[in-house]
Amino acid sequence: MSLFRTPARPTARRRGTSAVVGIALAAALVGSLAACSSSGSAKAADGGSTLRVGFISNTPNPAGPEGWADAHGELLPALRSAGISKIAWVPFKNGPDLSAAVQGGSLDLATLGDTPALTAKANGIDTHLVNQSAVGQDAWLVGAKGVTSLDDLKGKTIATQVGSYMYRYLVALLKQKGLFDDVKITHVYTTNAVASLQSGGIAAYAAPAGQLTGVLTAQGYPVIDKASADHPELLGTGATIITTKELAAHPGLPDAWNAARAKAVSEINADPEAFYEFAAKASKTTVDVVKVSQPVTLYPAEPFTDKGLKLLQGTDDFLAENKLSKGVVDIDAWRVPASTATTPAG
Known part of the structure; x- marks a missing residue:
């Protein structure tokens, strides 16, 4: 049974539509996901546990620091002290679908965007x-040819992955500019964005910066x-x-995971070019793209930083208020x- 089948999504538009749309629709997957899974992390043959880790990607291999640690044989040894003897990576196209898998019992740990988390x-x-x-x-709003300003979007349809950090960026941007009630927002996966335009x-x-x-x-x-250039308060964060x-079951797992990730x-950071080459291969893209989408500066060594927590709180407040x-x-x-x-670092 596939974990990746996604129900058709109705158009999300105007006031009253939300990232809840993405979560609610993805939650329809829960029954099938639960049927595909065992309850809790599975027992491996050696008596340890298999850690089922979800992540967002169109490819089967994680491309961030966690993926680097795994590919270099460092992640699993670091987790053995927490009772983990195997890691099973499970890719998802977006956060709401991944969240449904968590709810359905198919995953034990996951990395995703702050908005769906x-x-x-x-x-x-x-x-x-x-x-x-x-x-x-970072998130960018890219127009169809001939659309060069936000005002050009009045009365038209804009797309993104509903429920993602790009969705939060888009809604906040439109509200800031007083355009939210003048446009329609619809769900389109990033893989279908080019064809839709x-x-x-x-x-x-509204797309993630990168490929x-x-x-x-x-x-x-x-x-x-561009969020980075025009609205830095709308930048997204990742969440594990x-x-x-x-x-x-494994109370030492967060510390072990964070220690491996910090390493x-x-x-x-000591060899950015090696990381960019690794991430490009894992993501099936180019080094130049990775340098935009995954600069090493994107990844703090500490589990939490003041900057990150401020962005996260801003996202939380925005989602609740709207x-x-x-x-x-x-x-x-x-x-x-x-x-x-861990105490936040500045």
């Missing part, structure tokens, strides 16, 4: 925050807005979450228990 937590999916895996994820079905697409934006700009599609059940971050989630998440309480938490 917060929305899932607010909607009752029982997780704890292990770290902020990335801080400063080429067909004229959408007037703009897609490189393809679009090379084909002459204009960049209307663990289920309550997995945390109870990997140190290594990629009814894009079911309420505010207590981020301090969401983080792993005090015995394994």
Whole structure:
């Protein structure tokens, strides 16, 4: 049974539509996901546990510091002390689908964007925050040819992956500019963005900076807005979450995971070019694209930083205030228990 089948999604538009749309629709997967999974991390042949890790990617291999550590034979040895003897990586196209897998019991730990992680937590999916895996994820709004400004979008349809950090960026941007009620937002996977723009079905697409934006700009599609350049408060962060059940079974896992990740971050900062080559191969893209989408500066060594927590709190407040989630998440309480938490660094 496939974990990646996604139900058709209706158009999300105007006030009252939300990242909850993405979570609610993806939650339809829960029954099939639960049927495909065992309850809790599976027992490996050697008596240890298999850690089932979800991540966002169109390829089967994780490309961040965690993927680097795994590919270099460093991650699993670091997790053995926590009772882990095998790692099973499971890719998902977007955060809401991954969240549904967490809820359905198919995953023990996952890395995803802050918006779907917060929305899932607010909607009752029982997780704890292990770290902020990335801080400063960029999003671009790319227009169809002939669309060069935000004002050109009035009365038209804009697309993104509903429920993603790009969705939060798009909604916040439109609200800031007073355009939210004048446009329609629809769900389109990043893999279908080029075709949607080429067909004229959408007037703009909110995309993660990297391969897609490189393809679009090379084909002459204009960049209307960049979060990094124009709205740094709308940059996204990554979140690593663990289920309550997995945390109870392996209480030392967050520390072990974060220690392995910190070592990997140190290594990629010492040799960025080697990391870019690794990430390009894992993502099946080019080094130039990776330098835009995954600069080494995106990855803090510490589990939490003041900058990252500020961005995360801003996202949480925005989602709750605009009814894009079911309420505010207590981020301090969401983080792993005090015995394994790390004091934020500046």
